[in-house]
Amino acid sequence: MPHPSFLSPPLPSLRRAHARAAPASPPLCTLPTLSDLTSLGVLTLRPRSTDYKPPPPSARSQLEPELIALVAVSHHPSPSNLSPAYATAAIQRLHPDAVVLELCRFRAPLLNDPPATDTLPPWARLTLRRRLLGTLLASADDDAIAAGAEFRAAAKAAEQVRATLVLGDRPLQHTLSRAWDSLNLRDRFVLAAALARAALAGNTVGHVADEKLKETIESGLDADGVVDKYVRLLGERFPGLRRTLVEERDLYMAWVLKRSRAVSGKKCVVGVVGRAHVDGIVRALEEDDRRRREGEQPLLRFRDIVS
Template structure:
């Protein structure tokens, strides 16, 4: 690399890898760094590259480049397909990133956007090489025990409350890590399983996607814009002998939940129904008392969750009635019912979809925006029902003994 080319990179970390006749320049960036965005623009303006690869998946690319992308969101389908939790997690991560970025007047993902726009001006292709964030979070979650999964959830929730001010020098130091890992920094040391899914797997995935995108040989010089936490791992994986096709397929595969986790909801339902049967076998009064315990505790706590989420009064009433029934049906959760009812009663407006990413940056915005409030209703009524299931179950055991 000539001194002139080195000057274009500035102080940004870079690794050069030659593979199958393609010269890859892996540029390490901070996703909310002004200097990273400027370096990307300089490099692509030089005319040296035939293609640019970015650490984006198709859904994140759409969110970054299409301001109206949220308008096309089918909230009912998201709830029905059980994707509301993943959408909430994605919004929380986005809000965390935007809060950091707001301190310095730069859009989150500015270096990715700069790469996309510069590629358009230069007439070179953009390659999307990252794995879908939903798959990454699901695979991370599946690797954790129920206790560590709860800590992961707490990390997301606490990031909503965090208002810590950090310096631009601290932002630059994020180049040594990864935004997802940073979000869960308080407990990531006790959960090395997260590192595997959030960093190592994505390093391998992006290296395999780079080889897939450039196997035709049309692009001989490719600039890959990555978070700097992925720089070394992706460079190493790019030089490995792994076959890219099975690697991408393997890392996109969702591992099944453990048999115990899968069977637990059915086991709980069977135990509760057995408890009812035992109660009625002893006396009708005891049987009715057990049913009342189940309905009141489970329904009340789920309704309380919907109320805290700011749900419509009819949504709260729906939680009260639906939770005791859905808790005995493992195929549907209370949140799926209450979320759908809230979305029907208070239909999100176009303005809610347009302002969603900005509203969730502030805690109050989660309640103010109708889209995010539906997600809160989904989450908190589900949480209330889950707590109610265990509390009611223990109370029923006391009544039977």
């Protein structure tokens, strides 16, 4: 398996293009406060456990961050998506040492402004952006706007506070390979048919029949657990896909946020991830703490996560 994305230096071309074309950030006073973000369910704060004992200098273990903050964002490319503003507000107010994005090297061109042409095959693009269930629920159509705005905003805010930018998602090729291998022949046929319908209907959600679902997808807010229901439907239709596209990546990103070299010894780390991943990441962090307290084998070990 390839090394984690953060082990490679940032691409200079991405950094230059982003710095040159990024629009000015709104004044800090116009952005939501931390209490606003937590009350909206956008920001989750996970302080390091009070009984945590730092490893000795001679150990190979990494020193865990003092605070992990998760910003739940929507990946839906819509003018009504507030996720870029939420990510900017959290980073500017927390002043983290590192910002972890739900991106890998393969998807890093989304940080360009304007973003580079998406090189994913249509079926992979539709699957990863979770348009599949929108197709299963209704037809679609939305305003055209470049994808990845939440990540570009987070990268710009990270640069302003001099935080290290980390690409913290599992390599895309590995995820897609495991997702396809997890499906039986019938599920592969059903998935192919659903993606074909998605391609014909358009890569959008403007006419989703469930207005509550549409509003949730576009705004990035989890209205009464709609996103949880959305992901649960994926698990019911394609259990293997949920495991590889959501649950395994939750573990990988939790490891990057807590135990990777990129965040070792940091005081504050902000993770900008899709809302569907937040609960799974929090559960992984809590379970890892529990196992440490009870003397069990840690949950978040790199060799286990990539196997």
